[in-house]
Amino acid sequence: MVKPVVVRNLHGQVVQELGRLIVSGEIAPGVNLPREELLAEHMKVSRTALREAMKVLSAKGLIESRQKTGTRVRDTVHWSQLDADVLAWRCASMPTDDFVEKLAEMREIIEPAAAAAAARRRTADQLGRIEAAYEAMAASTDREEWSVADLAFHEAVLHATHNELMISLFSVIETALGSYLALSARKASDFKYSLPHHKKVLDAIRRRQPEVAREAMHKMVADSRSNIRRHAKKA
Amino acid sequence: MVKPVVVRNLHGQVVQELGRLIVSGEIAPGVNLPREELLAEHMKVSRTALREAMKVLSAKGLIESRQKTGTRVRDTVHWSQLDADVLAWRCASMPTDDFVEKLAEMREIIEPAAAAAAARRRTADQLGRIEAAYEAMAASTDREEWSVADLAFHEAVLHATHNELMISLFSVIETALGSYLALSARKASDFKYSLPHHKKVLDAIRRRQPEVAREAMHKMVADSRSNIRRHAKKA
């Protein structure tokens, strides 16, 4: 489910390495990085590759370079918190319940609103995709199959909103939550427990009932969230 | 209100130029860019500067480079739609009512939820900041003053949610809406017309009444949205 983000470029590796160090707090905001020449030498790459990486991190708002002053880590308020990489680094370094809560909160805001919008604007074709995903969920025989279909269901709903900003936001939140979502699927025996919830959402979207869809989706994600919370508490 | 995003670096200029061309659709997804050497020559910059820019655009998901194949513009589904630059380029090139609607929809989803969260979790200090912003709005004597205080109000509410993802999302949406928000402030004579709305939100947050705050904020942004829509229709 979680794609390993394979990087073939050298500068990409440097981006990952430095990005992780910064987001994890190992290099705190305000401190200066070693100058390019030294840092390049230390990381065993050319200054060229290092600089290409720095431009990327700079674009994400993590660092700021000025002549003579050097390159320093910017305060967290300037970071592109919704950037896929930044989010991934946070998840990798700070898997605190606190942060998962924040992600789940975002999801709980977005998804009900998306369901309502989908009920209002969905086309016949888009409804078809949601139905297909639902059928796949109903027909699944193990957790793996179910997870894939579940994801397809939510994606189909998002697409039916006709708002690419919402789609983008969800996909970012979703990948960040990633493995944690697996926690919301209870024990292996009743992995289909939330199927009725999905049915209600589907029906509401089919009948073009925005408020019903919103409410049904809200129940669903709130339920999923409390499950995650329960699991988190145990660990 | 809208900051002009001044870029001192050469590669930054190239990023802006190419980014705008791509997002506006003048360079369509799927087509290959000229090879680095030619493009650098055409843009009157060194290949170094061009490449640093390409890495940034690549990080935003706009382009994809592979050896021998060349560099091609990726499909829109891969773009970081929530990236501040990408959003700014879209606003600059495609100021269609359609897109403004999508931004406004996002705002209408986020802000009420934020108000509710703020009512639940605000500290005394954060309440103080919201109150201060409200006082500044009440005391304002022209539209300019009012706009600044208004923005401060919404930011203060967002900060009281204790969720930096929400703060980040709002700030991106907000800057993108930018000038359009000015449209929601009616004619110069009654620029304070929404002050009572703000009062209700403030009171609800003070009294820690999430649902009341949500409802009040919802009324406010829905109102603002319909104003924007009305103006858009006229133009």
Place this chain on the structure above:
DNA sequence: CGGGCATTATTTGTACTACATAATATTACA
């Protein structure tokens, strides 16, 4: 002795060259 101004030193910014690597296109050979 202290303040303002010119100088210097240092760090990033830009340019250019050279070569490595990967992926495609071509050609030679079976």
Place this chain on the structure above:
DNA sequence: TGTAATATTATGTAGTACAAATAATGCCCG
């Protein structure tokens, strides 16, 4: 004709040289 070796060509990486900006220094003069 099919396959494998080879050539071609684009990006990837390295390294050098110099430009530009600015913090830090030190000098001069009041």
